[in-house]
Amino acid sequence: MTIMPKQVDHDFRRRSIASAAIRVIDAVGLDAARLTDVAREGEVTTGAVTHYFASKDAVIEAALAEVVRRILDGQAAVDDNVLAADDLIGALSSFLPVDEEARRDWRVWFAFWGRAIVNERLRALHRDYYAEISRRLTRTLTILQDAGRLPPGATAADVADAVIAVIDGLGVRATFEPDLWPPARQVRVLHLLLIPILSNPGGGETAR
Amino acid sequence: MTIMPKQVDHDFRRRSIASAAIRVIDAVGLDAARLTDVAREGEVTTGAVTHYFASKDAVIEAALAEVVRRILDGQAAVDDNVLAADDLIGALSSFLPVDEEARRDWRVWFAFWGRAIVNERLRALHRDYYAEISRRLTRTLTILQDAGRLPPGATAADVADAVIAVIDGLGVRATFEPDLWPPARQVRVLHLLLIPILSNPGGGETAR
DNA sequence: GTTTTGGCATAATGGTCATTATGTAAAAGC
DNA sequence: GCTTTTACATAATGACCATTATGCCAAAAC
Numbered sequence: 278m279t280i281m282p283k284q285v286d287h288d289f290r291r292r293s294i295a296s297a298a299i300r301v302i303d304a305v306g307l308d309a310a311r312l313t314d315v316a317r318e319g320e321v322t323t324g325a326v327t328h329y330f331a332s333k334d335a336v337i338e339a340a341l342a343e344v345v346r347r348i349l350d351g352q353a354a355v356d357d358n359v360l361a362a363d364d365l366i367g368a369l370s371s372f373l374p375v376d377e378e379a380r381r382d383w384r385v386w387f388a389f390w391g392r393a394i395v396n397e398r399l400r401a402l403h404r405d406y407y408a409e410i411s412r413r414l415t416r417t418l419t420i421l422q423d424a425g426r427l428p429p430g431a432t433a434a435d436v437a438d439a440v441i442a443v444i445d446g447l448g449v450r451a452t453f454e455p456d457l458w459p460p461a462r463q464v465r466v467l468h469l470l471l472i473p474i475l476s477n478p479g480g481g482e483t484a485r
Numbered sequence: 486m487t488i489m490p491k492q493v494d495h496d497f498r499r500r501s502i503a504s505a506a507i508r509v510i511d512a513v514g515l516d517a518a519r520l521t522d523v524a525r526e527g528e529v530t531t532g533a534v535t536h537y538f539a540s541k542d543a544v545i546e547a548a549l550a551e552v553v554r555r556i557l558d559g560q561a562a563v564d565d566n567v568l569a570a571d572d573l574i575g576a577l578s579s580f581l582p583v584d585e586e587a588r589r590d591w592r593v594w595f596a597f598w599g600r601a602i603v604n605e606r607l608r609a610l611h612r613d614y615y616a617e618i619s620r621r622l623t624r625t626l627t628i629l630q631d632a633g634r635l636p637p638g639a640t641a642a643d644v645a646d647a648v649i650a651v652i653d654g655l656g657v658r659a660t661f662e663p664d665l666w667p668p669a670r671q672v673r674v675l676h677l678l679l680i681p682i683l684s685n686p687g688g689g690e691t692a693r
Numbered sequence: 694g695t696t697t698t699g700g701c702a703t704a705a706t707g708g709t710c711a712t713t714a715t716g717t718a719a720a721a722g723c
Numbered sequence: 724g725c726t727t728t729t730a731c732a733t734a735a736t737g738a739c740c741a742t743t744a745t746g747c748c749a750a751a752a753c
Contacts, residue, residue, distance in 0.1 A: 290730095306603035308516030311710065323711090324732045333711065384602050391599035393661065394592045395514035403661060431677055438658065439674045445657050446650030453601065453611060466647045469639055473681030519740065531741090532702045541741065697752080705744070714735070722727080 291329050291339060294319045298340040303381050307388040312336065338398055341389050344382065345406045352410060356417055365421070366471050372444050373467065374452045375460040383452040411437055421475070428474055436474055443470050499537050499547060502527045506548040511589050515596040520544065546606055549597050552590065553614045560618060564625055573629070574679050580652050581675065582660045583668040591660040619645055629683070636682055644682055651678050 297319030301310045312333055316323045330336045355368045374380040393399040414437040422433045447467060451458035505527030509518045520541055524531045538544045563576045582588040601607040622645040630641045655675060659666035 304603075307599050309603065312712095313710080322732050325730080327712075328729095328731060388599040388602060390657075391515050391596040394596060395512075395517065400661065407658065407662070428677070435670075435674055435677060439678050442654030442658060442674065443651060443678065444654070446652070446654030449598075449653050450615065450646065450650060453608065454615070462643075466643055466650065469636070469643060469682060470647050470651065470678060474677060520742090521740080530702050533700080535742075536699095536701060695753090698750095700747105700749085702747080703745085706742085708741090709739090711738090712736085715733085717732080718730090720727100720729085723725090 287329075290325075292343060294321065294326055294329055294336065295339040295343040298336050299344060299385055302337075302340060302388050303385050307337070307392060310337075334396075334398075337392070338402070340385075341399060341402055344385055344389070345402065348382065348386075349406070349409060352413060356413060365417075365475055366468055369440065369444060369471070370464050370467055372448070373460070373463045374448055374455070375463060380452050380455060383448050387449075387452065407441070411441060414440060426476060431474070439474060440471060443467065495537075498533075500551060502529065502534055502537055502544065503547040503551040506544050507552060507593055510545075510548060510596050511593050515545070515600060518545075542604075542606075545600070546610070548593075549607060549610055552593055552597070553610065556590065556594075557614070557617060560621060564621060573625075573683055574676055577648065577652060577679070578672050578675055580656070581668070581671045582656055582663070583671060588660050588663060591656050595657075595660065615649070619649060622648060634684060639682070647682060648679065651675065 294315065298310065298315045301314045301318050305314065312323050312326050315336060316326050319326070326336065330339065351372070355371055358368060372379075374383045389399060389403070393403045411434070415434050418427065418433040418437050418440075421427055422436075427433065427436055444467075447458075447463055451463050502523065506518065506523045509522045509526050513522065520531050520534050523544060524534050527534075534544065538547065559580070563579055566576060580587075582591045597607060597611070601611045619642070623642050626635065626641040626645050626648075629635055630644075635641065635644055652675075655666075655671055659671050
């Protein structure tokens with residue numbers, strides 16, 4: 278930390294620009310997002326953007342990393358309360374796109390999928406993200422499994438990935454068709470799918 | 486059909502170019518796909534492309550329409566065999582990205598999601614597609630419901646959309662992480678999630 | 694076989710950005 | 724207070740590509 282001139286929180290500025298990029302991406306789409314838009318949204322100039330990022334791809338990559346970071350932070354908060362409240366499905370429902378803010382996160386998340394297909398670095402980020410969220414959920418479910426509350430014959434990992442798949446699948450529909458998927462319906466279908474695999478022999482009803 | 490010069494199957498050429506666009510989109514991504522690439526892939530020139538489509542957006546839209554058409558054709562074939570074979574889940578597994586060809590369809594399908602967020606016409610196509618597939622599946626499930634084989638208290642529409650969500654969710658993971666999701670695992674998790682809601686009181690095990 | 698017209702190839706144009714280059718202010722060190 | 728170095732702003736460059744323009748060719752009609 279022995280830098281000489283003009284102290285600036287380098288990391289903070291990068292994050293700030295990445296956040297601006299997220300807002301722009303949500304507004305106009307990933308490929309229509311221009312660096313000048315990002316700069317304006319972040320209340321800086323393109324000079325600042327290029328100063329902090331080597332290329333446009335780097336900006337996009339940072340934006341995805343920021344999105345992932347936020348989602349994982351959210352999950353961490355949820356995880357902490359899951360076992361205590363004994364309401365796993367209720368906690369999981371907080372990931373669904375039930376309000377405009379959550380829908381925005383989902384939209385941006387989707388925007389990256391198309392790129393991740395052809396961009397190796399984004400694909401790696403995507404992979405790492407799912408690996409991490411799957412790992413965490415598997416750990417939580419292992420505790421349930423030890424209590425005999427998972428379907429016999431299913432591994433905790435399979436159940437965790439099944440849960441993730443359900444949330445992703447519902448997230449897609451609800452994000453694109455919010456009027457067909459009011460929060461109540463999202464939660465209803467979530468319960469329909471998850472009650473059978475998350476509240477088996479041993480324990481009582483997990484929710485409702 | 487009283488056209489004078491040079492008879493050409495207009496519709497066939499459009500589809501041919503749309504198919505070329507699909508291949509290009511899979512190879513390089515939606516936004517990196519150039520019209521010259523599409524032309525080369527379709528073994529025509531850009532002149533032909535612009536002759537058949539008013540703009541690049543029109544080409545992309547036609548490509549999405551072609552993808553949707555293919556998927557729906559696939560579903561129609563499946564639907565016909567579902568009730569006869571009494572193996573709904575087995576039939577549904579044919580939608581999963583279990584081989585490279587299916588993964589390609591899924592990849593291209595994902596590529597459009599990012600655009601559908603900000604492009605009204607693509608969003609409408611996306612919506613219509615899901616409406617149609619949901620409608621068909623609901624119809625099939627209504628028959629099962631009448632036979633008392635759906636969970637009591639669940640509507641056929643909810644079960645249908647739950648099934649679609651599961652397939653979408655598994656599709657995402659398996660497409661991006663094929664090595665973590667060999668076909669056997671996809672099918673296993675599909676059964677884990679669907680057996681409880683598709684083979685309830687009345688009938689026997691639906692698959693396995 | 695001549696004319697007509699759509700089907701398309703080829704080439705030209707122009708707009709849109711990402712990137713690069715250059716300049717400036719301001720803070721830190723001495 | 725002078726120098727140095729970073730942090731940016733502003734302006735210039737240039738590549739890339741969709742779109743447009745032009746023209747040719749081939750088949751149909753007569």
